[in-house]
Amino acid sequence: MHREKEARILTLALATAALAACADTAPTSPRARDIASAAVANVRCDADNGGITLPPGFCAVVVADRLDMPRHMIVRPNGDLFVAHNSNHGAPVLGGVTALRDTDGDGKADVSAHFGDLGGNGIAWAPGRLFFAPDDRVLVYPLPDDALTPLGAPQTIVSGLPNTGNHISKTLVLTPSARLVYVNIGSATNSCQVVDRTLHSPGIDPCPELGFRAGVWRFSTERFGQQERDGQHFATGLRNMVPLALNPFNSRLYGVQHGRDRLNEDWPEFFTTQEGADLPAEELVRIPEGYDNGWPYCYFDQLRNRKVLAPEYGGDGEIIGRCADKGQPLLGFPGHWAPNAMMFYTGEQFPARYRGGAFVAFHGGFDRAPLPNEGYNVVFVPFAGGAPSGGYEIFADGFTGGGSPLPAAALYRPTGLAQGPDGSLYVSDDKGGRIWRIVYVGQ
Numbered sequence: 535m536h537r538e539k540e541a542r543i544l545t546l547a548l549a550t551a552a553l554a555a556c557a558d559t560a561p562t563s564p565r566a567r568d569i570a571s572a573a574v575a576n577v578r579c580d581a582d583n584g585g586i587t588l589p590p591g592f593c594a595v596v597v598a599d600r601l602d603m604p605r606h607m608i609v610r611p612n613g614d615l616f617v618a619h620n621s622n623h624g625a626p627v628l629g630g631v632t633a634l635r636d637t638d639g640d641g642k643a644d645v646s647a648h649f650g651d652l653g654g655n656g657i658a659w660a661p662g663r664l665f666f667a668p669d670d671r672v673l674v675y676p677l678p679d680d681a682l683t684p685l686g687a688p689q690t691i692v693s694g695l696p697n698t699g700n701h702i703s704k705t706l707v708l709t710p711s712a713r714l715v716y717v718n719i720g721s722a723t724n725s726c727q728v729v730d731r732t733l734h735s736p737g738i739d740p741c742p743e744l745g746f747r748a749g750v751w752r753f754s755t756e757r758f759g760q761q762e763r764d765g766q767h768f769a770t771g772l773r774n775m776v777p778l779a780l781n782p783f784n785s786r787l788y789g790v791q792h793g794r795d796r797l798n799e800d801w802p803e804f805f806t807t808q809e810g811a812d813l814p815a816e817e818l819v820r821i822p823e824g825y826d827n828g829w830p831y832c833y834f835d836q837l838r839n840r841k842v843l844a845p846e847y848g849g850d851g852e853i854i855g856r857c858a859d860k861g862q863p864l865l866g867f868p869g870h871w872a873p874n875a876m877m878f879y880t881g882e883q884f885p886a887r888y889r890g891g892a893f894v895a896f897h898g899g900f901d902r903a904p905l906p907n908e909g910y911n912v913v914f915v916p917f918a919g920g921a922p923s924g925g926y927e928i929f930a931d932g933f934t935g936g937g938s939p940l941p942a943a944a945l946y947r948p949t950g951l952a953q954g955p956d957g958s959l960y961v962s963d964d965k966g967g968r969i970w971r972i973v974y975v976g977q
């Protein structure tokens with residue numbers, strides 16, 4: 535009873551703070567901050583933070599370990615954690631969703647339940663409903679707010695989504711009313727070449743994928759049995775938007791694009807080995823309705839700070855051409871870091887500078903060879919006025935364990951992010967199957 539009362543107090547306090555916030559610089563409520571601090575007082579962080587490094591004042595506890603390819607996560611207002619399990623491109627894995635509950639408040643899950651068998655990436659929650667995205671559909675389960683398993687079988691909101699080729703994971707983002715859901719549909723190819731990932735193979739022009747892939751679609755959550763054509767083609771030219779997030783401070787959609795590969799391998803006359811490793815940027819973008827980010831015709835060169843024409847379409851690393859009127863990123867991250875999750879921080883537990891900013895989880899590169907692969911971290915980007923107010927900073931690191939070569943030797947690869955009702959930050963890893971809960975305990 536005490537835990538239920540505490541959860542209700544937390545939910546009320548955070549909801550009040552969210553309603554009062556009219557900008558991403560909204561002041562922190564001392565009362566909400568005190569409640570958040572009290573909620574983590576019993577959390578027992580691991581001596582080594584579960585193998586990762588964090589800024590001073592932060593520590594981490596391993597919530598669960600050795601799960602089967604955990605991907606994106608959600609946390610309900612009562613603190614229950616729900617985790618999507620990936621399909622690993624058809625390999626036999628657990629699939630479905632795992633629910634985790636911490637009954638004694640020490641930070642570690644001591645009760646678990648599982649449902650479903652299809653592997654997937656995306657997950658979202660609204661009161662009484664849990665949404666899950668296997669690679670080719672969006673499902674909704676009837677889930678009472680205090681239950682760990684649904685009341686019955688799921689209903690299918692949309693099916694038949696493309697799930698072949700390079701990028702098949704779907705991400706789900708609900709609108710505040712939960713009547714609409716954004717779904718990313720990644721490209722089937724690297725750069726829409728006649729022969730994918732092949733030396734000097736030209737790009738198909740126009741790229742036929744853009745009609746049904748490489749973009750974000752929006753569907754009603756109140757209609758069942760939909761197909762892709764029943765949704766709204768919300769944005770295009772987005773190669774693979776696994777990290778999608780709605781900014782609660784301005785209700786705008788944001789994401790971080792997986793940049794293309796093989797500039798040096800396919801076009802060595804234009805790009806050095808170093809340039810092939812460094813370029814192009816992973817692009818943090820704001821995604822209004824009708825947005826076009828320019829894939830496959832364009833990519834963003836973060837070293838020159840400009841969007842340029844891809845070599846498959848006549849570019850040489852300098853020509854801008856048709857890319858002059860394409861969407862421009864708010865921030866460029868290093869190439870081939872592989873962003874997999876994005877989350878805006880609305881909590882009161884962390885220091886005030888984090889409120890309104892974005893966390894991004896990077897899965898880590900695999901295609902910078904022969905140079906070392908990089909990434910494998912969680913970064914923080916401060917925001918003000920709906921845009922980054924500074925560059926990114928490494929927030930959580932050490933996931934690889936120091937092994938080489940990467941990614942084969944990596945112990946962990948950050949994949950999902952979620953915020954608890956007390957302002958804790960959850961991070962999942964689909965290599966070792968670990969989930970961390972990061973809390974602030976002060977310096």
